[in-house]
Amino acid sequence: xxxxxxxxxxxxxxxxxxxxxxxxxxxxxxxxxxxxxxxxxxxxxxxxxxxxxxxxxxxxxxxxxxxxxxxxxxxxxxxxxxxxxxxxxxxxxxxxxxxxxxxxxxxxxxxxxxxxxxxxxxxxxxxxxxxxxxxxxxxxxxxxxxxxxxxxxxxxxxxxxxxxxxxxxxxxxxxxxxxxxxxxxxxxxxxxxxxxxxxxxxxxxxxxxxxxxxxxxxxxxxxxxxxxxxxxxxxxxxxxxxxxxxxxxxxxxxxxxxxxxxxxxxxxxxxxxxxxxxxxxxxxxxxxxxxxxxxxxxxxxxxxxxxxxxxxxxxxxxxxxxxxxxxxxxxxxxxxxxxxxx
Ligand SMILES: Nc1ncnc2c1ncn2[C@@H]1O[C@H](COP(=O)(O)OP(=O)(O)OP(=O)(O)O)[C@@H](O)[C@H]1O
Ligand SMILES: [Mg+2]
Numbered sequence: 001x002x003x004x005x006x007x008x009x010x011x012x013x014x015x016x017x018x019x020x021x022x023x024x025x026x027x028x029x030x031x032x033x034x035x036x037x038x039x040x041x042x043x044x045x046x047x048x049x050x051x052x053x054x055x056x057x058x059x060x061x062x063x064x065x066x067x068x069x070x071x072x073x074x075x076x077x078x079x080x081x082x083x084x085x086x087x088x089x090x091x092x093x094x095x096x097x098x099x100x101x102x103x104x105x106x107x108x109x110x111x112x113x114x115x116x117x118x119x120x121x122x123x124x125x126x127x128x129x130x131x132x133x134x135x136x137x138x139x140x141x142x143x144x145x146x147x148x149x150x151x152x153x154x155x156x157x158x159x160x161x162x163x164x165x166x167x168x169x170x171x172x173x174x175x176x177x178x179x180x181x182x183x184x185x186x187x188x189x190x191x192x193x194x195x196x197x198x199x200x201x202x203x204x205x206x207x208x209x210x211x212x213x214x215x216x217x218x219x220x221x222x223x224x225x226x227x228x229x230x231x232x233x234x235x236x237x238x239x240x241x242x243x244x245x246x247x248x249x250x251x252x253x254x255x256x257x258x259x260x261x262x263x264x265x266x267x268x269x270x271x272x273x274x275x276x277x278x279x280x281x282x283x284x285x286x287x288x289x290x291x292x293x294x295x296x297x298x299x300x301x302x303x304x305x306x307x308x309x310x311x312x313x314x315x316x317x318x319x320x321x322x323x324x325x326x327x328x329x330x331x332x333x334x335x336x337x338x339x340x341x342x
Pocket of ligand 1: 099127
């Protein structure tokens with residue numbers, strides 16, 4: 001079978017492509033066998049793309065732990081969280097439940113980023129949604145915020161195209177969370193909008209524009225500004241940079257790190273991209289089949305993984321250096337041993 005594989009993930013491309021075509025503004029600016037494009041890029045845009053690829057260094061370039069972890073009281077405590085979804089109430093399937101999250105505990109201090117990594121379906125988003133009160137919780141305890149803030153936890157989703165109402169202009173979109181919270185569209189609110197637009201690097205005239213008039217990266221900046229409108233203590237970022245191409249992704253990550261330092265925000269950062277996690281996380285929790293199988297300092301988890309699943313996850317990280325390698329990580333034994341189904 002011949003395959004056309006469209007992606008912005010160059011590490012992945014290096015691992016599977018025979019030939020590569022690089023596109024910019026509707027033009028194929030470069031097209032050649034994979035090794036030539038990757039080792040001897042001709043076009044400036046290709047060179048730029050290759051420079052922007054986040055390199056995974058197995059824990060050698062993580063953020064300094066002390067930067068985010070002063071001995072402070074946690075702003076989030078999750079204790080033995082269990083979320084089950086009922087399945088098959090009708091005919092055909094037996095009655096039962098999916099154990100989406102199965103006894104997860106962690107805490108988060110102000111100014112800290114905890115990354116959650118793990119394969120698709122392991123329960124990352126369900127954990128995040130429980131934190132926001134978007135899921136009913138089967139068991140466990142969640143405490144978030146200082147008590148001062150009415151909306152201590154805010155969320156930024158993966159898809160900046162789907163998460164903004166296309167019929168509202170930016171002013172209405174930014175004001176929405178505050179108005180839903182009982183505030184009025186007054187000078188103070190307008191000032192806050194102007195301030196945050198500026199902080200996320202968008203021009204003031206953006207206020208009168210609509211979501212379709214922005215690029216993916218700009219929309220994600222809007223989503224970040226919107227999440228900060230109510231001065232949250234905690235921001236949950238669920239694959240928030242995954243849809244962005246590498247150079248935009250790098251800028252949004254820098255912005256997140258700056259905002260975190262400025263406002264002392266705690267981030268729960270969900271991602272499948274270990275190179276991105278390495279750049280932003282102070283600590284990492286590895287989830288597998290609804291459980292946290294490993295949690296600790298980012299450098300330690302990435303450089304000396306203890307759990308066999310973490311080891312396989314790190315071994316499977318795509319990189320530009322790894323050519324024509326197919327990612328046949330054998331998960332069969334592990335999955336059979338810990339099936340989340342009942
Ligand atoms: N509303 C729901 N009803 C039934 N099952 C659900 C529901 N939401 C999630 N699940 C199931 O719970 C499990 C965990 O899903 P979750 O969305 O948390 O995974 P994830 O780790 O975020 O995966 P991904 O990396 O693909 O986003 C999956 O088996 C999923 O099918
Ligand atoms: Mg998810």
